[in-house]
Amino acid sequence: MRNINFTKYKYFTLSFSFLAIVLGFAITFGKYGGFAHSLDFNGGLRTVVELPADKTRSDLEGYFQSKNIEAVVILLEKEKNIYQLDIGLGSLETIESLYKEIPEANRESSTSAIDRFVQLLRYEYKLPKEKVLSADQVGAVVGGELTEVGITLLLTTLAIILLYLSIRSQFKFALASSIALVHDILMTLALIGFLQIKPSVPIIAALLTLLGYSINDKIVVFDRIRENAHGKDNLALSNIINVSITQTLGRTINTSFTTMISVVAIIVGGAVELYDFAFVLLFGVIVGTYSSIYIAAPISEIYDQLRKKRFA
Amino acid sequence: MQSYRLLILPFLILAVSFTILYPNFADRTLKIVVKEDVYSLPEADQKVLVTALFERWAKDYGKTSGWTIEPQGTLPPKENPFYIVKGRFITSAKINQISQENQSLVSESKNKLEPTWIEETIRGGKSLSIKLGLDLQGGMRVVLKGDFDDYTSKLKDLYAKEIAELNLILNNPTAKPEEKEKAKSRLTEIESSFDLSPMRKIVELEKAKMIIDNRLTTQNLTEPQVRIQKEQDAIEVSLPGVANSAAILEILQNTETVEYRLEEPTPFLYKSQIADNERRMMDLGKRENTDIFLFQELVKNKAGKKAQDEFLEGLERKYNIPKDFKVYAMWARGNAAKSALLPRSFVVLERKIALSGNDMTNAQPSYNSNSYGWMVSFTLTPNGAEKFFDLTSQNRGRNLAIVWGDKVISNPVINDPIAGGRAEISGSFSEQEAIRLANVISEGALPIPLSVLEMRFIGPTLGIESIEVGVKAVAIGFFLVMIYMIFYYRLGGFIADVSLLINLIILAALLTLMDFTLTLPGIAGIILTAGMAVDANVIIYERIREEIEEGRALSIAVTRGFENAFWTIMDANVTTLIAGILMIRLGNGPIKGFAITLCWGIVTTLFTSLFLSRLFMELTVNRMGVHHLNLRPFFFGKKETTNA
Numbered sequence: 027m028r029n030i031n032f033t034k035y036k037y038f039t040l041s042f043s044f045l046a047i048v049l050g051f052a053i054t055f056g057k058y059g060g061f062a063h064s065l066d067f068n069g070g071l072r073t074v075v076e077l078p079a080d081k082t083r084s085d086l087e088g089y090f091q092s093k094n095i096e097a098v099v100i101l102l103e104k105e106k107n108i109y110q111l112d113i114g115l116g117s118l119e120t121i122e123s124l125y126k127e128i129p130e131a132n133r134e135s136s137t138s139a140i141d142r143f144v145q146l147l148r149y150e151y152k153l154p155k156e157k158v159l160s161a162d163q164v165g166a167v168v169g170g171e172l173t174e175v176g177i178t179l180l181l182t183t184l185a186i187i188l189l190y191l192s193i194r195s196q197f198k199f200a201l202a203s204s205i206a207l208v209h210d211i212l213m214t215l216a217l218i219g220f221l222q223i224k225p226s227v228p229i230i231a232a233l234l235t236l237l238g239y240s241i242n243d244k245i246v247v248f249d250r251i252r253e254n255a256h257g258k259d260n261l262a263l264s265n266i267i268n269v270s271i272t273q274t275l276g277r278t279i280n281t282s283f284t285t286m287i288s289v290v291a292i293i294v295g296g297a298v299e300l301y302d303f304a305f306v307l308l309f310g311v312i313v314g315t316y317s318s319i320y321i322a323a324p325i326s327e328i329y330d331q332l333r334k335k336r337f338a
Numbered sequence: 339m340q341s342y343r344l345l346i347l348p349f350l351i352l353a354v355s356f357t358i359l360y361p362n363f364a365d366r367t368l369k370i371v372v373k374e375d376v377y378s379l380p381e382a383d384q385k386v387l388v389t390a391l392f393e394r395w396a397k398d399y400g401k402t403s404g405w406t407i408e409p410q411g412t413l414p415p416k417e418n419p420f421y422i423v424k425g426r427f428i429t430s431a432k433i434n435q436i437s438q439e440n441q442s443l444v445s446e447s448k449n450k451l452e453p454t455w456i457e458e459t460i461r462g463g464k465s466l467s468i469k470l471g472l473d474l475q476g477g478m479r480v481v482l483k484g485d486f487d488d489y490t491s492k493l494k495d496l497y498a499k500e501i502a503e504l505n506l507i508l509n510n511p512t513a514k515p516e517e518k519e520k521a522k523s524r525l526t527e528i529e530s531s532f533d534l535s536p537m538r539k540i541v542e543l544e545k546a547k548m549i550i551d552n553r554l555t556t557q558n559l560t561e562p563q564v565r566i567q568k569e570q571d572a573i574e575v576s577l578p579g580v581a582n583s584a585a586i587l588e589i590l591q592n593t594e595t596v597e598y599r600l601e602e603p604t605p606f607l608y609k610s611q612i613a614d615n616e617r618r619m620m621d622l623g624k625r626e627n628t629d630i631f632l633f634q635e636l637v638k639n640k641a642g643k644k645a646q647d648e649f650l651e652g653l654e655r656k657y658n659i660p661k662d663f664k665v666y667a668m669w670a671r672g673n674a675a676k677s678a679l680l681p682r683s684f685v686v687l688e689r690k691i692a693l694s695g696n697d698m699t700n701a702q703p704s705y706n707s708n709s710y711g712w713m714v715s716f717t718l719t720p721n722g723a724e725k726f727f728d729l730t731s732q733n734r735g736r737n738l739a740i741v742w743g744d745k746v747i748s749n750p751v752i753n754d755p756i757a758g759g760r761a762e763i764s765g766s767f768s769e770q771e772a773i774r775l776a777n778v779i780s781e782g783a784l785p786i787p788l789s790v791l792e793m794r795f796i797g798p799t800l801g802i803e804s805i806e807v808g809v810k811a812v813a814i815g816f817f818l819v820m821i822y823m824i825f826y827y828r829l830g831g832f833i834a835d836v837s838l839l840i841n842l843i844i845l846a847a848l849l850t851l852m853d854f855t856l857t858l859p860g861i862a863g864i865i866l867t868a869g870m871a872v873d874a875n876v877i878i879y880e881r882i883r884e885e886i887e888e889g890r891a892l893s894i895a896v897t898r899g900f901e902n903a904f905w906t907i908m909d910a911n912v913t914t915l916i917a918g919i920l921m922i923r924l925g926n927g928p929i930k931g932f933a934i935t936l937c938w939g940i941v942t943t944l945f946t947s948l949f950l951s952r953l954f955m956e957l958t959v960n961r962m963g964v965h966h967l968n969l970r971p972f973f974f975g976k977k978e979t980t981n982a
Binding site: 100101104105175176178179182183186187190191194227228230231232234235237238239241242245246249250273274276277280281283284285287288289290291292294295297298299300303 | 811819826870873884909914921928
């Protein structure tokens, strides 16, 4: 079988990944001041309204866009045209000023943000009171707890994987897999920040899924490397890596492809609220596959070279 | 593994799985109960209510849904006040919806989904259908407000004795100035604890939250979310797809405590008074006029805690009992083995609490084979142990009652001082009651009484549209993946598809058995499971093909392919499993839901890919006379030669 020289570009791919991550985070924090706000993470306003039959989702979205209000519109019930509107905390000031534009005759004085938003909606869509089915100022569901738990979780998982793989194969492969895993998470977070995708429960699910997928992918590649390296100490590791990756390439392509079919089906299918989930997952699958080949394997090779130099 | 007989295993597993999953697809019967007071309304009003129900019914559940409702458009007879709904896919969200939209007609807490025969047989009537999370189908949200006034009054009961003693010192003209000074500072300290700062309130709410969390876990609810709303001193509880709100609410709000209180000093002045009076009534043949009979009636009629409290307060007035004492009922079972726990007599206890539940920890229920009854043993905190020793040494010969909620469940005489910090409570408990009591002691009671500030049913995180489209997309995705597998690996692909389907069926059955609540992250876990299951087969087939290409005979190639792939698949899945178990242990809410499906998915994947696929493959090759296995895609595959 023809061998493809994957490790040839290792310094290029490593620098590319590093730059992409740095750039992503720089833009996230430099330009946007952090990750996007979302109701699940930061809390905000949540209203459920029944709209007149001639109003659609795109009317609502158009309205919020034109007023510069960040809103997530969810269709709850088709027959009755009931929508749930989630407004992030970032739009409170905009709502405040829009509320003041309502003619005096049409507004009641009010202090709470949610009340003002409801009045704004009712004025804009000429809604009677009973069509606003619920209105709440909600706290964050997952935010604080999740960042805390998430980091502990990631670190512990990495430690265990490191240990398990060190025992099952070799430390260099365990180390390389772990670094590649961190790489995948950082890359995806950089993308989420760069595109200002709103963190939500589905996004968390996507991150976890890609973590699982990525672990799986790396182990398959490394298992083959370990198998091929067995009893061939004199052969250059880069050579073994190239052979192994080439051998598993068919499997890698097939698995990535079948996983992507499901994900793309969700994107093409048009489930608006699942779009972010599927998009992050799609990116995750690509990054996971890329990092197994172009990040994890080269790192194990570099580690190997460094060690040999030290003991030479 | 080359044996026909093993084939029985997958068929057996599939049969069991389908049986477990049957309630999800079966025709079901739902009994909607009409409120009693509807029957006393004027006929016109009744008609309005009934018409509203049926108009709404026709609109949402019309002819296409396949649901029927009886009796058609009329009020069912009073003796049998049920509307019977029959149909498939009746979800708890729908049941809630029907109840919520017809609040004045339907008695929500009594609605009942009749168990199917399978649920009746293997679960004793407990549901076996897959539950959907709040984010998929909506559910109940309750906001419980902490009642801090009640909390402080209870605190005052606890400190009543000390405050009285301190005041005595302060008002004593002969007391030393430094003693007075000390008493004064202690008094301010106690009083300051009655004054609740926002910080203190949060601490108490945190404690309550923890206890609610624990109580919900024992209710088999997988992803309840409990969080504190600081702004209004409240705790918000989200319960996915919960239909039986009344029962859950009762569990959440239960402020039952366990306390020790001393009985009035012997001889029993007040207790004898009550007992004499009761006996007199009995002698006159007026059993139904005795207070204990009346009290039992209150309990049997479920009049509620408030009515019971009022009754006992009435007794205190009737017998002129001083305000330092309080009347309680002693609860026990009758002589018959399964008789109900009921009030059997009255006792008069000191109002002040001798030892509170906070002094006890680590309670365990256990069965006492000597007395054939359940008891609860527990440990006292160091501070509690000291108090308990003082209490028992100073009050020898008196009775020390154990009060659970508002029931006296045991009232032993103190014979000797008890040291060592361990104690037990025996009473006439059933196993369930012993467990509950042990829970109350271990978890502690809710520190603050909670009242319902707001309760409503909420919509899902994803809209109906997204769920419909999403399910369709996932189904299409699966279908395409399966087609692709057949296209790429031909017969092998077909075998992989069969084991993938079996995998998902087993997984669904397992999750159902575990009363798992399916959420969006849970679905993500299932999608990943499917991906990894496909991957396992891909790894195996690539290995088999390599073996074939190296010129091995087909049956050997298959065996070696599976053997070579075994550790790779194991390593990949075990590592993911470890990560998943960590997520279950550390995470909660969305992370946990994802991790549970993932972990079980890995277990089923290992079984189907390493055992089932292999079984199918070997049978195909060795028994069904397939001598040529081409694992190359159609159109692109080069002709392979194998030695059969």
